[in-house]
Structures are given as structure tokens and as C-alpha cells.
Amino acid sequence: MHDTIIELENVSKLYRLGNYGSGSFKEDFTGWWNRKVLRKPADLLQTRQQYELWALKNINLSVNRGEVLGFLGSNGAGKSTLLKLIARITLPTTGIIRGKGRIATLLEVGTGFHHELTGRENIFLNGTILGMKTREIKAKLDEIIAFSGIERFIDTPVKRYSSGMYVRLAFAIAANLDPEILIIDEVLAVGDEAFQRKCIGKMKEVTGHAGRTVLFVSHNTQALKNLCARVVCMDKGQIVEEGLPEKVIADYLKKAQQQFFYQEYATPEEAPGNDHIRIKKVSLVPRFLPGFNAIDIRTPLEIHFEFWYFNGASDSLIAGIQLHTLSGECIFDICSTGHCFSNGKVSGHCLIPGNFLNDGSYYISLSFVKNTTNRLFHFEACLSFDVEDYRTQSAWFGKWLGYVRPAFPVLLEYEPILTGIV
Amino acid sequence: MHKKPWDWEIEASAARVFSFQPAFFRNNKDLLLRFARRDLVASYQQTILGPVWIFLQPLLTTLVYYIVFGKIVRLSTEGLPAVVFYLPGIILWNFFSDCVMETMYTFIKNAHVFNKVYFPRIVVPFSAALVQLVRLLIQLVVFLLVYAYYLWQGYYPVPGVTLLLIPLLLIMQTALALGTGLVMSAVLAKYRDMENIFHFLLRLFMFATPVFYAASIIPPQLRWFYWFNPLTVIIETWRAAFFSWKDIHYNYIALAFVESMLVLLAGIWLFQKRALTVIDTI
Structure with missing residues (x-):
């Protein structure tokens, strides 16, 4: 029933690191001389370790016409390699990829831009590199310039552009491409917020009609959820899960979040601490909402800790909890009341x-x-966790600002203007 | 599942190295011209004289050669006015050398683009050669003006049908330069240290070619070897065709033609082969 537009059959990609392609004629020549002329056994010649890396292993995948397919996975999972193979940038080591129709690849914005040329010239240059014909670009020129929002500078060399203008122009070209298959890698991570919103809107528009097939890699799970009909999760060069976005994303996040939720020590001797304090256990227990198994902004988090306390006597003890962002800002520093144990x-x-x-x-x-001033022990960064975004309805897919996101109600009141009363 | 017709297939083993068909130029015309336009427009940005340099550059070199080789070293120009003798050598040599220098770095200079988007890689060197060809044709106008002036002054006989050889020489010249550049780019993508050797060879090649002297100064016992260089044949035939002051060696032309075409084919083959794997290694 479905019309398959791309099909991958047992596709693998091997990268050789180290010895391979040494880039020095002398090394390759002596290698050849030793092997072919002096006939030395090969194992003696392994002067340097040769590393092999299977970036992709036996990938089987088919993509239907008009489908928006998202790719998810940690760094090095093989997502980008897979897109590069489909885009023909590099060849598979084994297997075969078949497809129909024209492909445009957006692995970065502004590929091939020339700094000395004007914005207008670069629209033609970049558009042609991305596979458009000159007459197609001419037909869309006004639309591209309008979308970029930099009409005034379109005849200025792009080297005088701010980085924001550069990205706007580049994305305006990309957004107006008209291929059967569009391959996009992380390009949404650029540009200011207003422009990002515009781009997502445009992406929704182009994916929504005309049977455009889109392959889309992103770490922005919010964008994946909103744009894709199907998501493929990859890990270590293999497809680990594919299916509906909500499910695949939730499973991926759960796995990614199993980082540092729990530490427990059986005896005080092996536990971290000192003569006063030995930590027995620290743990973070998310109270997942029904149907969810990843921490998102709505999830309450319980922190439990236990410790052995020595040399207590009559001193008063306070336990404090500090929460920091991974970038180092302190969100809060709270503590218990003092107790004598x-x-x-x-x-x-x-x-x-x-x-x-x-x-x-x-x-x-x-x-x-x-005794309020004398620090006995500080257990730095003993738990860590990620909080994922969750939005029910919003046209905005970019990062929400701020460290906290409380659900304080924002209320609007309306009062009609009564005409006739001045 | 029934068999569906696919538009394209990507497979490691099925990578056809020599899939170079006439449709290539039709399919990639826009990209070819766009790259050529970029190079032409970009190279004269922020220069005062701009494209005038295309005319000026061979004329200035001619002046230098006239002073150094004409007045100081006193090499023979075979009775021709210095400017008409030096100009063809300079124009043709510059075409060859610029073309090789431009195409030699195809993979290295474009690695970032090749890594992000696919198009037939060989479009890049072809468009570089096209740019040089445009420059060559513009410089030919200068040569023809100078030539016409001295012809009117009666320095040499009116040429005849030998001028019909000129288009053939241009084809050979382009094939030779492009082919050499393609070979070098394929080698350079793998062995970076060859860059210096190529520069050295290119300089050596200039002295082995009658750019600023006439081929007649070569001792007779070395001549058969000397004329093995297709560029010698091209430049000498060029001078002969315009000035008709000696015989044209058609057997040498035939040899040089075969050599040029072989270099081009070897270049395309090596380049296409390298283009398949270059992204994984560069």
C-alpha cells in the first residue's frame, strides 16, 4: 500500500582510523615496498595500531513517500553517518541503498557560501549546490529574500553580515528548496528565537503537503515530537527502536537519564566522608506521572539520603541540599533545622x-x-539528572528561558471599549 | 513485495568509476556555470582594476621577459617583434599553469563542502578549467590586436589555412591542463607532501617548454625527446600557424593530441576513483 521512496538493505559503514590513509607518501611507499618487494610477513609491519569502527551495522530501513522520519540517539550513535550515506556523501561499506527522486541535503546552513559575493549571488550559488536549477531559483528569488528578512542588505557581500543575518539568508534558501527528499541535520539549532519559530513553521508547512519526504536528525525532542510521524532511535550504529514519536522519545530519555540517581555503601569504611560523617546512601526518586517514565518539568523529585554520624555530642547538625545547573549556576541552597544527635x-x-x-x-x-558555621562534610555532585521539556500546546519549540518554570497562573482580564463614552 | 523501479542506487561495489557520459554536462550545466561565475566574480572583488588584470597580467610578463630574456640574456626571438613572440608563450603557459594550480587543490579546498552535500565532484575542476578558458579567450583578443598591428606593419607574411589549427590546439591545451590537474588533485588528496614536488615539477616543466625561447635552440640530438612534450608542440605550432616561418610538424601534432587525451582520460579516471572514498580519509 505504502509507496517506498528510500530503502536500505543491510547497510554497514566501516571507518578505519589510525594507520589507514596515513597521508604520507613515504609511509605508504615503504609499506608497499616491505609487503610486495621484500615480502615481509604482514604482522611484523603493524607498527601502529589499526582501529576499526563500525559506524553503522546492518541497517534495514524503508521510508515511505511523504513521511517525516526523525532520527534520535546520543552522539556517535550513527545518525549523521546514516544521513550521509543516503545523501551519497560517503559510500556504504556493505549493503545497498535505493531511492527515488531528487535529494537535497541540509547538514549545515550556508554550505558553499562565498564571503566575497553578495547575498543575492550566494542565493544562486548555495541554491545550485543544493540541487536547484537556476530558473527555479529565479522563480523563488523574491520569496527567499522576503523570508530571510534582510532585503536591505541583499546586495552587500556576505562577509559584512552579522552571523544572524548569514544564518537567516542560508535558512531562507534551504526552506525554499523543493526536492522530493529533504535531509536535515540539526540546522534548527541556529538563529535567534523569532527566526527559529519561523523556520519550524515553514518546516511544518513544507512537510504538511506535497508529499515531501523528510529525514530529520535532532536533539530537540520537542521538535521531533511535533514534526515527525515516526522516529528511529539509534545506538552504537544500530537501530534500537522505531515507531511513534512519543514512545520512542520517552524510551530514549529514560535510558539517557539513568545516570546518577543512586549511590549506596554497605559499611562506613568504604563510604565517602570523614571522621564525622559517612554517607550510606543518596538517591533520587522521580514520582513519574501515569504513562510517563522520564523526568519532565512536571515530575516531582524525591531526594533521600542516609548517613552515619559520629562524634555527635551536643553539637547541632544541619543538613543542606544545593541544586546546581550543569553549567554551574546555583538554583537553590536549602537546609534542615539544627538537631543534636x-x-x-x-x-x-x-x-x-x-x-x-x-x-x-x-x-x-x-x-x-x-553549629551553623563549621562545615563537617560536603558531598559534591552526588546526584545528577536531566529534566525534559513538556508542552501541551504551544507554537514555540525553542528553549524556554529561565532556570525555573513554575506553573503560576498568568491571568488576563478583558474590558471592552465602550464606544460613545468619551 | 514486488520489484519497484528505483531512480538511484548506492552500493559500495557498484560504484562505477568511469560513469562519465555526455549527459553529465547537460545535467550539471547550472552548477558548472555557477562555480565558474563565482570564481570570476570573486577573484576581482576589492581590486581597483578588476577584470582589466586579465589583459594587463600577460602584458606585464611580456615586458619582464623582453627586458630579461630579450635585452639581458639576449635570446633569439627568431626575427619577430618581442611582444608577438613572447605573448603566445606566456598566454598558453599561464593557462596551463593556472589551470593545474586551480584544479590541483580540488579535494583539499572543497573538503568542507564535499562533506556536507553531494554533487558530482568533477564539476569543480571542470568549472575551474572553464574559468581559465574564458581568461585565455580574453587574452587571445589582446594577442590578436598586437598581431594585427604588426601584420599591418609587415613584419611577417599573411597567414593562411594553418590558422584552422588553432581551435584544435586549444582543445589539446585544455585537455592536457585539466588532465594534469585532475591527476595531481587525486594524488594530493592522499599524499599531501606531494604538493611541493608538484610545484617543483611545474616550474621545471616551464623550462622544458618553449615559453620564452624558441624550440630551435635545442640541440638536434635532444630534439626528438624535447618534442615529446605536448606543450612544446602546442606553443610551437601556435607560433608557426600565425607566423608561417617554418614547417608545421603534423606527426608531432598527432602525437601531442594522443598524449593530451590520454592524460585527460587518466585524470578523469583517477579523480572519479578518488572521489568515491575521499571523504572518509581527507
Whole structure:
């Protein structure tokens, strides 16, 4: 029933690192001389380790006409290699790729731009490199210039452009391409927010009609969810899951988030700490919402910790929790009230409510303070976690600003203008 | 599942090296011309004289040759006015050398583009050769003006049908220059240290070619070897065709034609072969 437009059959790609393609004529020549003329055994000649890397292993995939297919996976999972093979930039080591129709590849914006040429000349240059015919570009020129929003500078050499203008022009060309198959890699990660919004809008428009097939790699799960009908998740050169975006993305995030949720030590001797404090256990327990298994901005997070406490006596002890973003900003630094404990095991809890943190990566540190000023022990970055974005309805797919994202209601009140009363 | 007709297939083993068909030029015309236009427009940005340099550059070289080789070294111009003797050598040699220098770095200079988008890689050297050909044709106008002036002054006999050889010489010249550049680019993509050797060879080749002297100064016992160089044949035939002051060696022309075409075919073959794997290694 479906009309297959691209088909991959047992596609693998091997990269040789190290010895291969040494780039020096002398090395290759002596290698050849030793092998062919002196007939030395090959194992003696392995002077340098030869590394082989299967960037892709036995990929089988078919793409239907008009489908918007997203690719997801950590760095080095093989997503970009796969797109490069389909785009014919590099050849597969084994297997075969078949397809129908014209492909345009957008692995970066502004491929082949020449700095000395004007914006207008670069529209023609870049458009032609991306596979458009001159007459097609002429027909779309006004549309491209209007979309870029830099009409005033279109006859200025692009070397005088700001980086924002450069990207706008480049994306305007890309957005007006008209191929049967469009391959896009992470290009949405550029440009200011207003322009990003415009680009996503345009992407939705072009993917929505005319049977355009789009292959789309992005780390922006929000964009993948909104644009794609099917998502392929890759890991270590293989397809691990494919299917509906919500499911594949959630599974991917769950796996990616199993980072540093839990530390436990059986005896005080092996536990981190000092003469006063030994950490028995720290853990982060997300209270997932029904039907979700990844931390998103709505998920409440419980923090549990237990420690052995020595030399307590009559001093008052305070336990503190610091939450930092991975980039180092402190979001909060909270602490318990002071208590006097004798030697023994102490446990503590804290709940970070849902709808509090914005999406991003965070880490938690614990500190223990005696008599309000004397720091006994600081357990730096003992837990870390990612918070994923979640939006029900919004036309904006870019990063939401701010470190916190509370669900404070924003209310509007309306009062009609009554004509006749001045 | 029934067999569907595919528009294209990508397969490691099925990579046909020599799939170079006449349709190539029709399919890639826009890209070929666009690259050529980019190079022409970009090379004269922010220069005061702009494209005038295309005329000026061979004339200035002629002046230098006239002073150095004509007045100081006192090499024979075979009775011709210095400017008409030096100009063809300079124009033809510059075409060859610029063409080789431009195409030699195809893979290295365009690696970032080749890594991001696919188009037939060989379009790039072809368009570089096209740019040089345009420059050559413009410089020919200068030569023809100078030539016409001295012809009117009666320095040499009116040429005849031998001028019909000129288009053939241009074809040979282009094939030779492009082929040499293609071979070098394929080698250079793998062995970067060959760059210096190529530069050296190119300089040596200039002295082995009658650019600023006449082939008649070569001792007779070396001549058969000397004329083995297709560029010698092209430049000497060019001078002979215009000035008719000695015989045209048709057997040498035939040999040079075969040589030029072989170089071009070898160049295309090596280039296409390298283009398949270059992205993984460069």
C-alpha cells in the first residue's frame, strides 16, 4: 500500500582510523615496498595500531513517500553517518541503498557560501549546490529574500553580515528548496528565537503537503515530537527502536537519564566522608506521572539520603541540599533545622515539587554543617539528572528561558471599549 | 513485495568509476556555470582594476621577459617583434599553469563542502578549467590586436589555412591542463607532501617548454625527446600557424593530441576513483 521512496538493505559503514590513509607518501611507499618487494610477513609491519569502527551495522530501513522520519540517539550513535550515506556523501561499506527522486541535503546552513559575493549571488550559488536549477531559483528569488528578512542588505557581500543575518539568508534558501527528499541535520539549532519559530513553521508547512519526504536528525525532542510521524532511535550504529514519536522519545530519555540517581555503601569504611560523617546512601526518586517514565518539568523529585554520624555530642547538625545547573549556576541552597544527635544513622528527605524546574541538566550536592558555621562534610555532585521539556500546546519549540518554570497562573482580564463614552 | 523501479542506487561495489557520459554536462550545466561565475566574480572583488588584470597580467610578463630574456640574456626571438613572440608563450603557459594550480587543490579546498552535500565532484575542476578558458579567450583578443598591428606593419607574411589549427590546439591545451590537474588533485588528496614536488615539477616543466625561447635552440640530438612534450608542440605550432616561418610538424601534432587525451582520460579516471572514498580519509 505504502509507496517506498528510500530503502536500505543491510547497510554497514566501516571507518578505519589510525594507520589507514596515513597521508604520507613515504609511509605508504615503504609499506608497499616491505609487503610486495621484500615480502615481509604482514604482522611484523603493524607498527601502529589499526582501529576499526563500525559506524553503522546492518541497517534495514524503508521510508515511505511523504513521511517525516526523525532520527534520535546520543552522539556517535550513527545518525549523521546514516544521513550521509543516503545523501551519497560517503559510500556504504556493505549493503545497498535505493531511492527515488531528487535529494537535497541540509547538514549545515550556508554550505558553499562565498564571503566575497553578495547575498543575492550566494542565493544562486548555495541554491545550485543544493540541487536547484537556476530558473527555479529565479522563480523563488523574491520569496527567499522576503523570508530571510534582510532585503536591505541583499546586495552587500556576505562577509559584512552579522552571523544572524548569514544564518537567516542560508535558512531562507534551504526552506525554499523543493526536492522530493529533504535531509536535515540539526540546522534548527541556529538563529535567534523569532527566526527559529519561523523556520519550524515553514518546516511544518513544507512537510504538511506535497508529499515531501523528510529525514530529520535532532536533539530537540520537542521538535521531533511535533514534526515527525515516526522516529528511529539509534545506538552504537544500530537501530534500537522505531515507531511513534512519543514512545520512542520517552524510551530514549529514560535510558539517557539513568545516570546518577543512586549511590549506596554497605559499611562506613568504604563510604565517602570523614571522621564525622559517612554517607550510606543518596538517591533520587522521580514520582513519574501515569504513562510517563522520564523526568519532565512536571515530575516531582524525591531526594533521600542516609548517613552515619559520629562524634555527635551536643553539637547541632544541619543538613543542606544545593541544586546546581550543569553549567554551574546555583538554583537553590536549602537546609534542615539544627538537631543534636548522638552517634548513629540519620536519614533525610526532601521533595522538589513538579512544575518547578525548567528543562535542563542539574546536579545535587549535600553538605553537613555543625553549629551553623563549621562545615563537617560536603558531598559534591552526588546526584545528577536531566529534566525534559513538556508542552501541551504551544507554537514555540525553542528553549524556554529561565532556570525555573513554575506553573503560576498568568491571568488576563478583558474590558471592552465602550464606544460613545468619551 | 514486488520489484519497484528505483531512480538511484548506492552500493559500495557498484560504484562505477568511469560513469562519465555526455549527459553529465547537460545535467550539471547550472552548477558548472555557477562555480565558474563565482570564481570570476570573486577573484576581482576589492581590486581597483578588476577584470582589466586579465589583459594587463600577460602584458606585464611580456615586458619582464623582453627586458630579461630579450635585452639581458639576449635570446633569439627568431626575427619577430618581442611582444608577438613572447605573448603566445606566456598566454598558453599561464593557462596551463593556472589551470593545474586551480584544479590541483580540488579535494583539499572543497573538503568542507564535499562533506556536507553531494554533487558530482568533477564539476569543480571542470568549472575551474572553464574559468581559465574564458581568461585565455580574453587574452587571445589582446594577442590578436598586437598581431594585427604588426601584420599591418609587415613584419611577417599573411597567414593562411594553418590558422584552422588553432581551435584544435586549444582543445589539446585544455585537455592536457585539466588532465594534469585532475591527476595531481587525486594524488594530493592522499599524499599531501606531494604538493611541493608538484610545484617543483611545474616550474621545471616551464623550462622544458618553449615559453620564452624558441624550440630551435635545442640541440638536434635532444630534439626528438624535447618534442615529446605536448606543450612544446602546442606553443610551437601556435607560433608557426600565425607566423608561417617554418614547417608545421603534423606527426608531432598527432602525437601531442594522443598524449593530451590520454592524460585527460587518466585524470578523469583517477579523480572519479578518488572521489568515491575521499571523504572518509581527507
